[in-house]
Amino acid sequence: MMRMPLPRSLKGRLLLLLIGGLVAAQVASSLIAYYDRRASIERVLARRNAVRVADLIRMLDGMGAAGREPAVAALRYPVIRLGPLAVPRADGMPEETIGRETVEGPIAEAMTTAFRERLRPPRAAHIRVGQTKLRYSPESGFVPAPGIGSTAQFGWGVSVRSVLADGTPVVVYVEIPQAILFSVSSLLWQFFLLSAVTIVLVALAVNSVTRPLSELADAAERLGNDLDAPPLREHGASELRRAAHAFNSMQDRLSRYLKSRVNALSAISHDLKTPITRMRLRAELIEDPPLRESLLRDMSELEKMVRSALEFIRGLDSTEPPQPTDINALIDSVCEDYREAGHEVAIEGAATQPYPAQTQALKHCLSNIVDNACKYGGKARIVVKDSDRELVIKVRDFGHGVPEAELEKVFQPFYRLETSRSRDTGGTGLGLAIARNVAQLHHGQMRIRNHPEGGLEAILALPRA
Ligand SMILES: Nc1ncnc2c1ncn2[C@@H]1O[C@H](COP(=O)(O)OP(=O)(O)OP(=O)(O)O)[C@@H](O)[C@H]1O
Ligand SMILES: [Mg+2]
Structure with missing residues (x-):
């Protein structure tokens, strides 16, 4: 199964979770409100139509059989048919073919109740509700639309079968358009507006939590x-x-x-x-x-x-103030001291610009690692690499190096390898500890490794940015 990549930062995760949750909740609540309001409006429409049909039936009850036909013919809407036949609709389609039929649901219920209250004397009324797609025209009222077009509207076709007081069967056909509460574009606008406000508020809240946290991490x-x-x-x-x-x-x-x-x-x-x-x-x-x-x-x-x-x-x-230092001159002067003492020291590469350093401390650091290289490795080779990001000074020697397990320990103050003690090289075991302190004073790093071609290599990396 493919997993969705989560944002790495706490801020990203909180934003995703909160905004995702809020948007989902908003969509769900708008849909619920929409369907709920639509159903209640349709119930009202159904009731009003039922009252109207009941009133019409009562009016026909009171008319003579001869008067009924012209009255019914004069009515354009609702469509009324008298007599026992299956009644064609205004557009000539048999009533039974309209949509999916139901005798339950909110519309049928609302109409049945309205009939029961309104029809006097009481009589049976058979109500069928069919879902249909309607189009309104002034000539024929709501008629089924041939295809989905922009003016087409969904709605309900309702047929009411009952009898007049004298026993004449009657069928009344009314149509209830589906309630359109608001347009899609206004719904979208509302959605975007609410989302924008939510996102801004959530972003502020998330920021107020994550900013102090990242300050804490920085500190x-x-x-x-x-x-x-x-x-x-x-x-x-x-x-x-x-x-x-x-x-x-x-x-x-x-x-x-x-x-x-x-x-x-x-x-x-x-x-x-x-x-x-x-x-x-x-x-x-x-x-x-x-x-x-x-x-x-x-x-x-x-x-x-x-x-x-x-x-x-x-x-x-150290409280020495940092000042722009010519690193090349500094390295030269350190090497000169050791050359005078008879050691072989080579320099490769150069710094391209001065470095803001605590000069005395940095000199001390360099001479400590050059000292080690001469003392334990015979001769030293210094490689300088400079870039906009950092200044790297590597001091390599050609001795036996340091066992891998001791590479970190030799940085501890007063820590010396057994081999050095017995060789009586006379150190105190503070050289590397001092060198690392100075590197950290400059926000840099000092580490050592055994060179693949033998000997130890001390690497001093000082950030420029
Ligand atoms: N280039 C090297 N080759 C082999 N071993 C080394 C090298 N540099 C340091 N060491 C080992 O690490 C130990 C600690 O080094 P460090 O420079 O801290 O102290 P030191 O050289 O003994 O004394 P100090 O530098 O204070 O005179 C040394 O005693 C030595 O055993
Ligand atoms: Mg030393």
């Missing part, structure tokens, strides 16, 4: 990059206001929590610097050279860790 997306984003507007229905309020207080708590941790960490790291310096001075005084050397090595490792931790924390809390 949740923003939260990952910017904990200090302005709070959400708390508006709309009470449930939505509550959701926005809960979100705002969550963001507030998160940001305070993070700030207090950053502050505590930075205080500790900062305060460690002084005792380390003092210990280094004291270590210099140690007489035993091997002991002194190993203590001093430990000291400088400690110092390095404290420095990196401070840098990491500063990165989390």
Whole structure:
């Protein structure tokens, strides 16, 4: 079975459901009202015709047999025949051939009741109602139309058989046109007008629900990059206001929590610097050279860790204003540092225009990944791709890469692979964490993958739009 594709957005689904439902309800209620009014008007018409026929029969009752024939002949409508014969209609068709016949239904019922009340003395009246398609002409009244034309009208042909007071059989034929309540075009107009009003109102209502929701979704997306984003507007229905309020207080708590941790960490790291310096001075005084050397090595490792931790924390809390930065010059200067230290670093491609960056932070990020490439992969190859949408900088090396299961873990602060520790490359495990922080500060992404041809590739993607 083929399934109808539903709109993807909540707004589309609500609109479809509400408008579809309202239109269906409107069509159904118009149809019910239409048929109901038509039936009651037809009942009134039937009653009026029955009264008229009854009055005619009473009039014929009171006339002499000789006077009746000319009176009946002079009447153009309704058609009256006296005598026991099957009576031809005004157009010569035998009465029995008219349409589908019924002795029940609202018209027959209304006429029977009217006869019972009106005919004095009471007598049997046999009423037959046939559906027919009629056309009115002044000469012959309603006659069956030959084909469906614009002037043709559906209606009911009713024959009433009874007897006059003196026993003469009489047949009266009347026609009741089907009530036309309103034209199709006015019905359509009414429909479109109502639909237009409904659609506008429904769209407003749906919007008032979905707008705060999509604002909430946007804010949740923003939260990952910017904990200090302005709070959400708390508006709309009470449930939505509550959701926005809960979100705002969550963001507030998160940001305070993070700030207090950053502050505590930075205080500790900062305060460690002084005792380390003092210990280094004291270590210099140690007489035993091997002991002194190993203590001093430990000291400088400690110092390095404290420095990196401070840098990491500063990165989390960076307030450097973004400014248009010549990315090519920035990459060149990073590479130059490593070339001077004896590493092989190649650059391919270039940025086509300056990038609005927190320059110092971005330089730090790049040198961290170039540092890794040189330290763990021997040499680095940098590829720059620039477009209107994003600036992508890839740094590839030719080492052993990182096991697939560890690709995400190495971004955690202080996380180092066993192999690097044993090789004594002297890192603190903060380089990639800092690099990813900087990428996120620029609303970009930083990821690593094992290059299909070997070595690790770090990919920094920064949005331009
Ligand atoms: N290019 C690479 N090739 C192989 N392993 C890598 C590479 N880059 C990073 N790693 C692994 O990921 C770990 C974390 O890297 P990260 O840069 O965060 O810290 P680090 O290099 O150990 O220390 P730091 O950069 O702070 O001096 C490294 O210890 C290393 O095991
Ligand atoms: Mg590193």
